[in-house]
Each structure stands twice: as structure tokens, then as C-alpha cells.
Amino acid sequence: MFQTPSGGAGQGAAVTDSGLMSIGAVLNALRDEFPDITISKIRFLESEGLVEPRRTPAGYRKFSAHDVERLGHVLRMQRDHYLPLKVIREHLDAVERGEAVALPRVGRQRDGEPVTESAESPTVARIGRDELLATAGIGDQELKEWESYGLLAPLPDGAYDAEAVTVASLVVQLGRFGIEPRHLRVMKAAADREAGLVDQVVAPLKRHRNPQTRAHAEARTKELAGLAVRLHAALVQTALGVRLP
Numbered sequence: 001m002f003q004t005p006s007g008g009a010g011q012g013a014a015v016t017d018s019g020l021m022s023i024g025a026v027l028n029a030l031r032d033e034f035p036d037i038t039i040s041k042i043r044f045l046e047s048e049g050l051v052e053p054r055r056t057p058a059g060y061r062k063f064s065a066h067d068v069e070r071l072g073h074v075l076r077m078q079r080d081h082y083l084p085l086k087v088i089r090e091h092l093d094a095v096e097r098g099e100a101v102a103l104p105r106v107g108r109q110r111d112g113e114p115v116t117e118s119a120e121s122p123t124v125a126r127i128g129r130d131e132l133l134a135t136a137g138i139g140d141q142e143l144k145e146w147e148s149y150g151l152l153a154p155l156p157d158g159a160y161d162a163e164a165v166t167v168a169s170l171v172v173q174l175g176r177f178g179i180e181p182r183h184l185r186v187m188k189a190a191a192d193r194e195a196g197l198v199d200q201v202v203a204p205l206k207r208h209r210n211p212q213t214r215a216h217a218e219a220r221t222k223e224l225a226g227l228a229v230r231l232h233a234a235l236v237q238t239a240l241g242v243r244l245p
Contacts, residue, residue: 020054020062029068034075036137042071044134048085050074050092077103078135082165084127085134126159136168146171146181150188194232198224 021029023039030037045051046061051070053061063071070092077088081103094101127135133143146152151171152164171181198221205217237243 020064021068023053023061023063026063026068026071030071030075033072034079037075041134041137045071045074045085048089048134050085050089079169082135082169084131084165086131126155126161127165128159129154132160132164132168135165136172138168138172142181143168149181149185151181151184190232194228195225198228 023042026042027037027039051067053063053067056062073092074088077083091101133140152167154160201224202217202221205213208214
């Protein structure tokens with residue numbers, strides 16, 4: 001739960017007698033946990049229907065404690081679960097209606113472990129370009145650069161698959177350590193080679209006429225992909241002489 005700011009001339013003036021907060025006060029309340037939060041991001045989340053602050057007669061936004069708490073949930077679900085905003089909005093709306101709903105899953109969780117699909121844990125399959133930009137906190141030019149290096153690629157209709165959210169978020173995080181997208185081409189090339197090896201193994205099953213055999217090919221692909229990811233992680237850790245938790 002976020003606390004309403006108190007103390008300090010700037011913050012004190014930002015909170016009304018009714019306990020409503022200005023957008024600047026909300027920014028201060030969120031910044032400790034989300035250092036990259038900006039006023040523009042808060043306004044964007046409002047435009048996407050994630051929060052609905054009140055407006056003064058002069059048009060200024062005023063946020064309640066519930067608004068700030070909801071923003072915290074939104075940002076946390078973006079950061080930790082890489083969920084698209086539409087999915088987050090639908091999930092929070094359902095929770096506030098008192099419905100018992102499971103947290104949707106998309107791509108990978110923050111700890112890097114693959115998500116296991118189940119009927120109780122629906123997976124989001126696609127995300128639009130604008131939402132991908134907003135979720136990753138990047139501009140259109142950056143996304144174009146990443147695409148030129150093969151790190152991301154849109155589907156034929158211009159949307160992206162769910163894993164694109166994970167890739168974008170990880171590219172952003174690596175960038176904070178000075179690792180630029182152009183440096184990641186070697187990782188993309190290695191991933192393509194690993195995928196080619198897996199595809200070579202399951203290709204005969206995919207071409208089979210029997211639907212059950214083709215379904216088995218999909219399960220085998222997932223199993224081999226999981227093993228390849230684990231082996232890759234183990235090899236990197238061994239090469240660096242570190243052990244991740």
C-alpha cells in the first residue's frame with residue numbers, strides 16, 4: 001500500500017484536504033519502487049484506462065490513494081510478469097468486481113523461468129506495436145533498430161507474439177549495463193542455431209499425416225526448447241564462473 005506523501009513544502013502542497021494527490025505527488029510516491037516512472041507514463045496509463053483520476057474544474061488530475069495503489073499494481077505486473085496493458089486492465093477490473101481470477105501469464109516471468117500453460121493460467125498470444133512500445137518504455141525508432149538486428153520481428157499483421165514483451169524488457173535491462181542492441185546479435189544468432197537444431201529433430205513428426213503425431217511434435221518441441229534453454233544458461237554460468245540463484 002502506498003502512503004500519501006506528507007512533510008516537505010512541495011509534497012504538502014500537492015495533497016488536498018480531501019486526501020487527493022497531484023500527479024507530481026503520485027510520481028514521488030511511486031518513484032522509490034519504480035525509478036523509471038515518469039509523468040508521461042502515468043498519463044499514458046490513464047489514457048489506456050488503467051486509472052481514472054478525478055479532474056478539478058481547471059482540468060488538473062487528482063488521484064486517490066486507491067488510484068495510486070492501482071498504478072502500483074499495474075507497474076508491478078508490467079515489470080514482473082511482462083503483461084500487456086489490456087490484460088492488466090481486464091485482470092484488475094475483474095478483481096475489483098470481486099471475481100476469483102488467476103493472474104494471466106505471458107512469455108517468461110521476471111526470474112526467467114518458462115511459464116507453464118494451464119486452463120487456470122491463460123496465456124496472452126499477441127500484443128500490438130503501440131502497447132509493446134509502452135510496456136517496454138521505448139520509442140518507435142528504438143524498436144526499429146532492434147528489428148534491424150533481428151531481435152524482434154512483427155507478425156504479418158503488424159502485431160507481435162507474447163514473447164516479444166520478454167525480449168524487449170530484457171534488452172532494456174541489459175542496456176542499463178551498457179550492452180547495446182547491436183551487441184546482442186551474437187545471442188540472436190546462437191538462438192537461431194539452437195532453434196534450427198530443435199526443428200531438425202522434430203521436422204519429421206511435423207510433416208506426419210497423423211494429427212496425433214503432429215501434436216506430439218509440438219510437445220516434443222517445447223520439451224527440447226526447455227532443455228536447450230537450461231543447457232544454454234548452464235554453459236553461460238560455467239563460462240563466467242558464477243551460479244545464479
